Structures are given as structure tokens and as C-alpha cells.
Amino acid sequence: MHVHTESVVAGVGAWIGCLTYQSRAVSRPSETDLKQMVARAQQRNRSLGVTGMLLYDNGRFLQTLEGPPEALEVVWASILRDQRHSDIEILTDHMVSSRLFSNWDLLLYSREQGLARPSRSSDLAPHALAHYVPGLVQIALEADDTRINALLASIAEQGWSADDIVAHLIEPVARAMGDAWLADRCSEIDLTIGLSMLQLAGHAVRTHACTSTLRRSRYSILLATAPGEPHMLGTTMLADQFTDAGWRVEMAFPQTKEALANQVAAQDHDAVDIGLSDALPRQRALTRLREAVEISRKAAPGHLVVVSVGGRLFAEATATAASVGADHARRSLDGTSARLAQLIRQGRTIQ
Ligand SMILES: Cc1cc2nc3c(=O)[nH]c(=O)nc-3n(C[C@H](O)[C@H](O)[C@H](O)COP(=O)(O)O)c2cc1C
Incomplete structure (x- = not known):
């Protein structure tokens, strides 16, 4: 039995339907057409208690609608009848306990107004x-x-x-x-x-x-899960990102900090990233992570320039890189290879 850190209670009877579909515009709507269509839809949705989002991009619609199931049925019937689009395909259709778009009747995003x-x-x-x-x-x-x-x-x-x-x-x-x-x-x-x-x-x-048009890098990194950490989502997703960016990538899933140190010592990496779970916060893992960072630095004196850490704990900013002795804590997987390349370049200049 594990400890509840927060209570997530959905009100009984509060469930609402949530439907997402995509479709193809029969002819390219102008901005005015789109605005008019959304204005009418908004009026109707408001009276029925339906909220949602409509995205128009390059001839395609993507819409999410949420509301009481009976109201959704009514709106859905109109949408299916509408001759302005075709190839309607339902992507998800399920019940949810709370709305995502409660502040809007129907929000319109268009990716076509001449913006980059x-x-x-x-x-x-x-x-x-x-x-x-x-x-x-x-x-x-x-x-x-x-x-x-x-x-x-x-x-x-x-x-x-x-x-x-x-x-x-x-x-x-x-x-x-x-x-x-x-x-x-x-x-x-x-x-x-x-x-x-x-x-x-x-x-x-x-x-x-x-794949990216980014400048290729020749750096090398060891992507490791924290010793004993069974969740490896972040580490493996980073492997794709670093490989795309041209890095030499090695992965490790060590059970102990000594095993991690052996992996670090085995090759001349420019950086090591040590990842905790992306799903669970692992607050108690900080002391062990600090030891893992320390032992990694000792295992590769002279050539390891950057030690990075990551996981849900850092994404939510409840701990800083400094608290475990790392050079960098990633808030998100996004942009990690570019950031570490920058830190390696800075580190080399200082050394
Ligand atoms: C991509 C797309 C999204 C639409 N979204 C909505 C909507 O959220 N709510 C709505 O009432 N009608 C929506 N419509 C339908 C039209 O606005 C419809 O013409 C209007 O509701 C009149 O409905 P009727 O055909 O039942 O008279 C949508 C139509 C299209 C093409």
C-alpha cells in the first residue's frame, strides 16, 4: 500500500463526454468564414453547456467538444450534417471527470493567418x-x-x-x-x-x-537511469533526441551507483545525464542521486564536462540541480541536447 500525497476525488455524476475528431475542409475557408462559423457554433454550444476547441490548419479541422452526453449528441448531429467538411474521423470519444476548456465556449486556433x-x-x-x-x-x-x-x-x-x-x-x-x-x-x-x-x-x-536541420554535434553522452530506477521513459526518449542531433549516445540502466560509475569510466563521455522517474516525484531519491552524481564525477576525472539530472522531481522544480551537485537539471526533455551542448562549450572554455 502506498501513501496518498493528494486526494483526487471526482464528483459522482459529474462525468461529461469528451469527443475529438478531425476532418477535411471541402474548400478553403476565409478568416471571416471561420469566425462566422465559430460565432454560430459558440452561441449554440453556450446554450447547451458544451465547451471545446477548434483548430484549423491547412485545410484540416481538429475539434474537441466536451459536455453532457445528450448535448454532445445534438451538436455532433449538426457537425456530421455540415457540408463544409468531409472525411470526419473520430480520434477519441470518452467520459471525463472535469472539463479542460471550462473558460471558453469554443476556442478557435487557426494556424493559417500568415504566421510563420x-x-x-x-x-x-x-x-x-x-x-x-x-x-x-x-x-x-x-x-x-x-x-x-x-x-x-x-x-x-x-x-x-x-x-x-x-x-x-x-x-x-x-x-x-x-x-x-x-x-x-x-x-x-x-x-x-x-x-x-x-x-x-x-x-x-x-x-x-x-529529422532536424540543426547543426550536427559531435559530442558524446551517457544517458543513464538513476541507480535502481525502473522507469526509463525519459532516458530512452532522450536517446532519440540526442541521436537526431548527431551525438554519440550510450545508455545505461544501472542497479547500483558503482555500476553507474563503471559505465561512466568505461568511455570518454562529454556529459552524463542521470534520470529519475518521469511519472513519480521520487522525493526520497535525492540523497542517492547526489551520491550518483558525485561518484560519476570521480569516475571520469578530466574529461566529463557536464552532469545533468532529470525526472518529474526536477520538472516540478521541487529540487534544484545544485542540491544534488549537478550542472544542470532539465525541466523538460525538450531542448536538452541543445542546452547540454551549450554547457559543454562553456565548460571547455573555463577549463
Ligand atoms: C469544423 C466544424 C465545427 C463545428 N463545430 C460546431 C460546434 O461546436 N457547435 C455547433 O453547434 N455547430 C458546429 N458546427 C456546425 C455548424 O456551425 C452548423 O452549421 C450550425 O451548428 C447549424 O446547425 P444545423 O445544421 O443543425 O442547423 C461545426 C461545423 C464545422 C464544419
Whole structure:
């Protein structure tokens, strides 16, 4: 039996339907067309207690609607009838205990108003990807790898970058899965299996996404889980990111700090990253992590320039890099290779 750190209580009877679909615009709508359509939809949704989000991007719609099931039925019937779109495909359809879009009747994002795509895409990512989190948590805990892969593939196909998917979807999902375990809503086995399926699906997304135009790096890194840490999602996802960026990558899943030290000593790495769970906060692991950092530095005197740490504990900023003697604590997996390359360059200049 584990300790509850927070109570997650969903009001009985408060469950609402949450539907996400994508479709293709029959002809390219103007900004005015879109605004008019949304204004009408908003009016109707408001009267029915339906909230949601509509994304229009390059001829495609993506919409999430949430509300009482009967109200959703009514809105859904109108949407299906609407001749302005076709190829309607339901992505997720489930019941949730709370709304994600409670402050808006229907929020419109359009990625087409002449804005540069990459930065716009990143601006939208936290909002637009957040609504997939509950659904993905559910199917990951059910170990439904077919649906996990289908969902991530369809999101990647909509144009989200692998980095956005990792930072704004996979990482929050891992934390929500950790919360489900802490609240006794799933077993440790469910959590571990779900995390490994998420990791495989995330890997597939990155391998299919077109790889970066970033300057290739020749640095080398040992990506290790903290000694004895069974959750390896972050470490394996970092392996994809560093490989894409041209690093020489080695991975280690040591059981003890001595085993970690042996791995560090075996090769001349420029950096080592030691990862705690991305799902659970592991507050009690700090002392052991500090020892792991220390022993890694001693194992590679002279050439190891940067020691980085990560995991949910650091993502939530409850501990700093300095508290465990590391040079860097990653808040997110996103951008880690670029940041570590920068720290290595700085470190070399100082040495
Ligand atoms: C991509 C798309 C999203 C839509 N979203 C909504 C919506 O959220 N709520 C709504 O009432 N109608 C929505 N509609 C439907 C139209 O606004 C519809 O014309 C309007 O609700 C009138 O419905 P009716 O055909 O039942 O008269 C949407 C249509 C499209 C093409």
C-alpha cells in the first residue's frame, strides 16, 4: 500500500463526454468564414453547456467538444450534417471527470493567418495538445498500444513536431499516470507497462518525423537511469533526441551507483545525464542521486564536462540541480541536447 500525497476525488455524476475528431475542409475557408462559423457554433454550444476547441490548419479541422452526453449528441448531429467538411474521423470519444476548456465556449486556433509555422506551432502546442492528455493516460493505463500508436501517429500527421509531442503530451501524460498510481487508481504494473508503451510510441513518432536541420554535434553522452530506477521513459526518449542531433549516445540502466560509475569510466563521455522517474516525484531519491552524481564525477576525472539530472522531481522544480551537485537539471526533455551542448562549450572554455 502506498501513501496518498493528494486526494483526487471526482464528483459522482459529474462525468461529461469528451469527443475529438478531425476532418477535411471541402474548400478553403476565409478568416471571416471561420469566425462566422465559430460565432454560430459558440452561441449554440453556450446554450447547451458544451465547451471545446477548434483548430484549423491547412485545410484540416481538429475539434474537441466536451459536455453532457445528450448535448454532445445534438451538436455532433449538426457537425456530421455540415457540408463544409468531409472525411470526419473520430480520434477519441470518452467520459471525463472535469472539463479542460471550462473558460471558453469554443476556442478557435487557426494556424493559417500568415504566421510563420514553426513558432506558431510551438505557441499552440501546450493548449492544443493538452486536451489529448486524459485520453492518452487512459489508454496507456489500459495498455492499449494499438490506440496509443494510432493517436500519436494522427497527432504527428497533423504537423506537430516530435519535440512538441514529447514536451506537451508525453511528459504531462507520464506525470498524470504517476498521479493515478499515487491516488491508487492503477497498479504499479499498469503504470510501468503504460510508460513503456508510451515510450515505444514516442520513439516511433520521432523516427517517422523528418529529422532536424540543426547543426550536427559531435559530442558524446551517457544517458543513464538513476541507480535502481525502473522507469526509463525519459532516458530512452532522450536517446532519440540526442541521436537526431548527431551525438554519440550510450545508455545505461544501472542497479547500483558503482555500476553507474563503471559505465561512466568505461568511455570518454562529454556529459552524463542521470534520470529519475518521469511519472513519480521520487522525493526520497535525492540523497542517492547526489551520491550518483558525485561518484560519476570521480569516475571520469578530466574529461566529463557536464552532469545533468532529470525526472518529474526536477520538472516540478521541487529540487534544484545544485542540491544534488549537478550542472544542470532539465525541466523538460525538450531542448536538452541543445542546452547540454551549450554547457559543454562553456565548460571547455573555463577549463
Ligand atoms: C469544423 C466544424 C465545427 C463545428 N463545430 C460546431 C460546434 O461546436 N457547435 C455547433 O453547434 N455547430 C458546429 N458546427 C456546425 C455548424 O456551425 C452548423 O452549421 C450550425 O451548428 C447549424 O446547425 P444545423 O445544421 O443543425 O442547423 C461545426 C461545423 C464545422 C464544419
